[in-house]
Each structure stands twice: as structure tokens, then as C-alpha cells.
Amino acid sequence: MRTETCHFWLGKFKTEEDYFDFVGEDQSYYENDDDIEDKYISEFAKSQDENFLDHDFIESGFENEDIPFEEKFLQYSYAEEWIVEAKQRLVPLNQNSEEINTVVFISKNQIKKPVSIMNSKFNLLYIGEIEYEI
Template identity: 45%
Template sequence: MNTGILDFWVGNFNSEEDFYDFVEEDEKFYLEEDSDDIFVSKFAETQDTIWFDQDLIEYGFEDGNTSIYEKFANYSFAEQWLPILINRLNEINPDFDINSLVFVSGGQVPKPVSVENDFFSLTYIGGIEYEF
């Protein structure tokens, strides 16, 4: 088996629409990709990363009064990373209800950071190893 690292962020967004507007590709990027002022997504912009392979990112918005496990158990490789993610969340105890998840293959975002503003909170949890 091969192993890799996935970088994780958890967040709280005001709405599902706001979340997907944040993480999905900006169509303008491909029209003006020679510009250093256009990022592939708002998420990429917050991470100071012009472009990364969108095939190597997974994300979702899961609102409701269910556990973290119930919200994210159906994501790729969740049986491997979800217990570690939950342990890390218990350690840092974020001060918001988690309704969103973003994870990217390690190395796609060179300097991952947490981001907070009036519209959302997004906390970088770190890398978690998985087998594929």
C-alpha cells in the first residue's frame, strides 16, 4: 500500500451557498490564467496559492445537529482520518459549530493557514496520513 498526507480544514459558514462560492473554481481563472492576480478559488486565495489541482481536493457542507462523525463519515478515506480528526478537534476545541470540511492532498497548499472573517471561520487542523 502507498501512503499520502491529506491537509484538513474545518469551518463554519453562514450558508451552503457561501461555502461553495468559497471553495469552487472561479471560471475567470482559466480566462486570465496568465495573471498573478487571479486565484483558482477564494479558498486558494486565502491560502496564498494561485492554483492547485482541483482533482486533489474534496470538500463539503454538512449542516445540522449531528456529530462530526455522522457529518463526514462518507468522505474519501474517512475511516482512516476521521478518528484522528476528531481527536485533534477535541484538543483544540474550536469555538464554532463545524458545518464544513475541506481536505487537499499534502503539498498542494505550501503554507496552509486558518482564516477567519465576518462571514466564516476556517481552521487548519494539519496533515493526516492515509493509505491508498
């Protein structure tokens, strides 16, 4: 049995554009290698104080359909292994799972000190590490 452990965030973005602005890679990151340590590959990476995140180890999405939480995120990798645990972690945070429209998860070795992010455009709650079978 092989397992993977990832950091997970669940949240609510006002718009899909806000989501893409936050998690999408900044193409200028690759333009000049001289100042690579002063740049961030994305706003998400910046929020986690990581200059670079290998996008081979991250999966995220914006799902704004009015359907149950489990159905919104079932198409993501190994969702059947982590989705119940992810939903349960919202309960102590007093979050309504049906309002969630965004998931982000990344291999745990990519981010040293994961944090939640809240601002006027979105709330993205760090719900911890989840280990699941792959």
C-alpha cells in the same frame, strides 16, 4: 500499504452559499492566460496564497445536518481512516465538533504554507496534516 498525507481544515460556515463562494472555482480564472499569475482559482486558494490548486487533489463539503460529527463526514474519501484523528485535533482548539459543518482536505504537496481563515462569514481552522491508508 499505501498512504496519503493531506492538509485538513474543519470549520463552520454561516450558509452553504458562503461555503460555495469561498471554495468554488472562479470561472474567469480560465478566460485569459496572460495574467494567470495575478489571479486565484478560488477564494480558498487565495487564502492559502496559491494561485492554482488542482481540484483533482482536493475534497471538501458543507454538511449542515444535526447529526454527530462522524456521520456528517463519513461519505468523504477514506473518512474511516482520518475522521477520528480529525475530531481529536479539535479538542485542544476548544472547538465543539458537533458545530462543525465543513471539511476541506487536499494533498499536502498542493499548499506550501496552510493557514486558518476566520472572518464574519466563517471560521475554517487548519488542523494540520493527517496521514491515512488508501
